[in-house]
Amino acid sequence: MSAKGLVVLTAKLTVMQHTFTKPVVVGAAILDDATRPTQMLAARRKAPKSLAGYWEFPGGKVEPEETPTGALVREIREELGVEIEILEHIAAPSDAGWRLDNGMNMHVYTAIVRLGKPEPLIEHDRLEWAALTASDLHELEWIPADRLILDAILTQLGGTNASA
Numbered sequence: 259m260s261a262k263g264l265v266v267l268t269a270k271l272t273v274m275q276h277t278f279t280k281p282v283v284v285g286a287a288i289l290d291d292a293t294r295p296t297q298m299l300a301a302r303r304k305a306p307k308s309l310a311g312y313w314e315f316p317g318g319k320v321e322p323e324e325t326p327t328g329a330l331v332r333e334i335r336e337e338l339g340v341e342i343e344i345l346e347h348i349a350a351p352s353d354a355g356w357r358l359d360n361g362m363n364m365h366v367y368t369a370i371v372r373l374g375k376p377e378p379l380i381e382h383d384r385l386e387w388a389a390l391t392a393s394d395l396h397e398l399e400w401i402p403a404d405r406l407i408l409d410a411i412l413t414q415l416g417g418t419n420a421s422a
């Protein structure tokens with residue numbers, strides 16, 4: 259095959275890969291404080307109909323040219339109108355992340371707000387600071403797949419979280 263043919267084939271394969279592989283989702287567990295967190299920001303989805311009313315980690319899909327953390331900073335800027343600093347990755351059951359009900363995988367990172375006040379701008383109709391305790395977090399109606407992640411966050415923050 260000629261060099262030109264190889265370039266065309268590679269380009270076609272890249273397009274096919276983006277078409278057929280599921281996007282990776284990133285979510286932010288936004289904390290009220292980096293060293294002694296007591297609260298986490300939950301966001302209630304407006305759409306699609308099947309997810310409207312459920313609480314989630316604000317975030318979204320990683321675009322092909324983005325890093326996961328770069329995508330998360332962008333998504334939070336778009337959705338909540340704030341600049342965040344990412345703190346740590348929440349350890350997931352596999353390198354692929356947390357398996358979601360839609361077949362996608364999600365990576366979750368703790369973060370703090372560096373600039374601005376979070377507002378539900380596009381995808382959400384409510385934001386709520388929930389206490390970092392199992393009872394307060396689970397009281398909200400989360401997207402079912404997110405509940406395991408809540409427990410992992412509580413466990414991972416256990417060493418620094420005064421209220422857990």
Ligand SMILES: Nc1nc2c([nH]c(=O)n2[C@H]2C[C@H](O)[C@@H](COP(=O)(O)OP(=O)(O)OP(=O)(O)O)O2)c(=O)[nH]1
Nearest residue numbers: 283285314315316317318319358359360401403404
């Ligand atoms: N953001 C987010 N999505 C989640 C969570 N749990 C969960 O199952 N999902 C699902 C819902 C969606 O099907 C998918 C994420 O898609 P999204 O609609 O948030 O992505 P996006 O902001 O990039 O939106 P779009 O450009 O595709 O419209 O993952 C979660 O905690 N946060």
